[in-house]
Amino acid sequence: MATIExxxxxxxxxxxxKGTNAERKKITLAQGELGFVTDLGPSTILDxxxxxxxxxxxxxxxxxxxxxxxxxxxxxxxxxxxxxxFNAQPGDLIFNTENNTLYARKxxxxxxxxxxxxxxxxxxxIILGKGLKTDGSETVVDLAGDPTVATNPLVWxxxxxxxxxxxxxxxxxxxxxxxxxxxxxxxxPPTATIVGxxxxxxxxxxxxxxxxxxxxxxxNADGTxxxxxxxxxxxxxxxxxxxxxxxxxxxxxxxGILTASSQSAxxxxxxxxxxxxxxxxxxxxGSGVDDWQSWGGDSGSIPAGAKNLIVQVYIDLGGGTHPTxxxxxxxxxxxxxxxxxxxGTDQTTHTADYRALAVQAIVPCSGNGAFQYVVxxxxxxxSRASSKTGWSIISEGGTGTGIPGxxxxxxxxxxxxxx
Numbered sequence: 371m372a373t374i375e376x377x378x379x380x381x382x383x384x385x386x387x388k389g390t391n392a393e394r395k396k397i398t399l400a401q402g403e404l405g406f407v408t409d410l411g412p413s414t415i416l417d418x419x420x421x422x423x424x425x426x427x428x429x430x431x432x433x434x435x436x437x438x439x440x441x442x443x444x445x446x447x448x449x450x451x452x453x454x455x456f457n458a459q460p461g462d463l464i465f466n467t468e469n470n471t472l473y474a475r476k477x478x479x480x481x482x483x484x485x486x487x488x489x490x491x492x493x494x495x496i497i498l499g500k501g502l503k504t505d506g507s508e509t510v511v512d513l514a515g516d517p518t519v520a521t522n523p524l525v526w527x528x529x530x531x532x533x534x535x536x537x538x539x540x541x542x543x544x545x546x547x548x549x550x551x552x553x554x555x556x557x558x559p560p561t562a563t564i565v566g567x568x569x570x571x572x573x574x575x576x577x578x579x580x581x582x583x584x585x586x587x588x589x590n591a592d593g594t595x596x597x598x599x600x601x602x603x604x605x606x607x608x609x610x611x612x613x614x615x616x617x618x619x620x621x622x623x624x625x626g627i628l629t630a631s632s633q634s635a636x637x638x639x640x641x642x643x644x645x646x647x648x649x650x651x652x653x654x655x656g657s658g659v660d661d662w663q664s665w666g667g668d669s670g671s672i673p674a675g676a677k678n679l680i681v682q683v684y685i686d687l688g689g690g691t692h693p694t695x696x697x698x699x700x701x702x703x704x705x706x707x708x709x710x711x712x713x714g715t716d717q718t719t720h721t722a723d724y725r726a727l728a729v730q731a732i733v734p735c736s737g738n739g740a741f742q743y744v745v746x747x748x749x750x751x752x753s754r755a756s757s758k759t760g761w762s763i764i765s766e767g768g769t770g771t772g773i774p775g776x777x778x779x780x781x782x783x784x785x786x787x788x789x
Contacts, residue, residue: 399431653760667738680786700733
């Protein structure tokens with residue numbers, strides 16, 4: 371057998387297996403073995419102007435029947451969903467000019483006949499490489515094919531949108547308590563607007579944006595902006611004026627500063643509530659001098675926060691063998707135990723006389739008006755240290771007297787309170 375010597379000047383012609391695509395599918399190429407398919411690919415126009423039909427595809431063996439295609443190709447454009455004539459292999463690209471979408475054939479085994487069934491959509495509505503420009507700092511979408519680069523971050527120029535970058539380092543520092551806003555009443559770029567202490571960013575009337583103080587807000591609350599027309603505030607709660615337990619009134623000092631007072635100054639009157647209305651000859655309380663009695667108050671008429679009780683007493687003295695002296699007193703439990711507050715006192719001048727007295731007084735109390743009271747009855751003013759039961763009745767009011775429901779010449783009622 372002849373021996374062929376190959377050196378650096380020897381020309382060797384190497385051929386690979388070739389055939390139709392149908393024949394390829396029936397054979398198994400060895401691992402790494404090449405096979406050329408002569409009838410794959412769409413027709414293409416050569417540089418010479420001639421049409422080349424089925425330029426062919428190269429496959430490489432992978433020990434499986436038919437092997438695999440050696441590379442993906444862009445197969446061109448179509449306006450139809452039917453692309454069986456392209457003979458696309460898995461991964462090959464086809465652009466649909468009808469919807470401006472790029473497709474790639476799926477990897478699973480199918481016939482590659484239809485874009486909608488056998489291909490994956492890679493883009494939508496954008497012509498890659500045409501009408502889209504980027505240089506790293508801005509992107510221009512050109513709908514007319516002739517992009518105009520603008521300098522503003524977002525500008526529509528004719529048929530183009532220019533999108534640019536705005537670096538945070540290019541925004542200048544601004545002072546504290548300052549915001550960027552368009553402060554004018556017409557269109558314009560943002561400017562620095564200072565919002566000072568006790569102010570908000572806002573506007574009054576038809577003015578431009580500015581720092582508005584709370585004084586200005588209140589003056590403009592009624593729409594006048596003048597100090598002579600005071601605004602009305604409803605539903606306002608000032609928590610600092612309360613103490614969480616009591617009802618108090620507020621007062622203004624010479625500077626107009628509101629403060630909460632610890633003193634009671636709110637008077638309220640109620641329908642009279644009977645406290646003591648004894649029968650005839652039993653007008654005194656207890657069996658001796660200053661036998662104090664307790665009244666628990668009236669929760670239906672008097673609030674728990676009441677500080678003082680407004681009481682009224684009617685004394686209608688009848689004549690007797692001696693002048694009669696009556697003292698009615700009240701006190702807060704434990705206070706002024708020796709004396710109490712005098713609510714009313716009266717006496718007849720001689721045995722044939724009679725007297726009528728009606729007075730009101732303020733007595734300290736606890737919740738719901740609770741307080742203590744005493745009625746002392748004695749003969750002669752100098753004998754108040756002694757006590758008698760009461761007195762007989764000559765006149766106890768009646769029509770036109772204004773004394774309601776008195777039993778025997780003495781009636782003690784609660785008629786109001788202070789907070």
